[in-house]
Amino acid sequence: MNENITAQSPIQSGFGADTTAKEVIGDIDLRGKVVIVTGGYSGIGLETTRILANAGASVLVPVRNVEKGREALDCIPNVLMDTMDLMDPASIDAFAQRFLDTKKPLHILVNSAGVMATPLRRDSRGYESQFSTNHLGHFQLTARLWPALQQANGARVVAVSSRAHRLASSDFKDPNFEHREYDKWKAYAQSKSANILFALELDKLGKTEHVRAFSVHPGLIPDTALGRDLAEEDAVPRPIKDENNEPTVSNQTKPKFKTVEQGASTSVWCAVSERLNGLGGVYCEDTDIAEAVPADSLKESGVRPWAIDPELANRLWKLSEEYTGVNFKI
Template identity: 45%
Template structure:
């Protein structure tokens, strides 16, 4: 199978006059996603924590794409105050938002809880993105036909949502299970958005980008990498067999943002709609576990997120 890059996916698209936001857009997968959108003429807002890294990314993207409509704005997804302030400031501009890429994330971190009392992976990967999307709803609605892309992972198989104890207050903390729970939540976010806002022109899908060597693995020591089945990652810079470059990994995110005819609430992989895995064992590439797109779980998670984030659906 030929694996396309994000720039190849975007090649025949003109996004002039479109606005896009990419969380985690200053590095890795997000950087390549932003590069493709900017190359097609979109105005791209990079959202991330580090102002210095963000400024360098803006300079690099402007130089490589010839598009000077690229900016960076600091955002801390671990802080609901930061998220809601950021979203409300953007929405207050009145500009339509055509593409929202929920890309930023952390993986297999030690147990930490945010100032809001939320387990850090659930907070950064899912809850912060949920609150950001809710705050940006006026901008998404103003676009008329907006796209929201929520990045999930094949690691969703490592953890369904524990609705009784999502923040590991009582159960044993396993960093991979917590990562899996957060990525299941990211898939269910797309399902929940589709159920509530498709009628308003919003198309939301979950994207599995593939195995990619980025800063996402920075918290893992060599033993953890080997235990996860990634021994080659012990040699930084190596790309294990079957893994992808960031340019390739960003392809499905970009495809989800621009491909015509997409229906929302789907799990996407390799620039296609993936298939539910109903057999025993772990799903192979191109498949997902059904609970990741289950409407009932999506509704329960939505209610939980509203409670944790202190936000509800606005009229």
């Protein structure tokens, strides 16, 4: 194996599925570190914000709804808010420029915001909302913040993905469902596969600038706003199906859910763990690097081949530059 490529296999982190973000942070001192957490005022993003801020980091949270943001964040020290909408390119650019104008380095960027299994919606460019919000918006934001990430000399980018990536790879011919019937779960899965591919390519390009990237499956967490568009019958994990399109026996077991505190643990681990120094470009779950599994694996865990394929990562990167009109200055 190329020594510059991190192995997609567990490193025995000492943590696990039940680990909380508070346990991960321990006595780590983040004073002097600057952090941005998208989606940082709800669900696992809010817990990520709380843990990093209480460890001394200065955390900036972009919000679409100022009132909700203030309600969630006012009681947490070391946190500031600013406005941004991931489906609005002008809003992303304005937020990033305001941050760059501060001349501060950006040590940690956690791309935690997202939408899941929404009805068909499109942004002002006609792009499907889940692909636009979950991937393209974060691609543009990271690109615009690149000078600040470089300045940090050791920055980390954490892309919050999902085990749902196993349900579909990226459709490069029709990512916006213009020529095929819309499927909200395939659209979500495609965007989550894109998050993993993005971290893989970003890490490859950014390591010479001392910027490392990771993707994360936080776990199944029922107590968040992510599923606000779901009907009651949809609020369960999607089953893996066999060649006859039938749910496998292994999917009849009761799903294991996590608390928000447990769900934020892998994001925080990827953001701060010294065990990950010199590593990057990998998909992580249960507070460790995940196992790479075959495409036909019936496991609920692990990362599928199409999400860690370097050629697909490069192809998505080029498509993302074309769709956003934004190029990284790497």
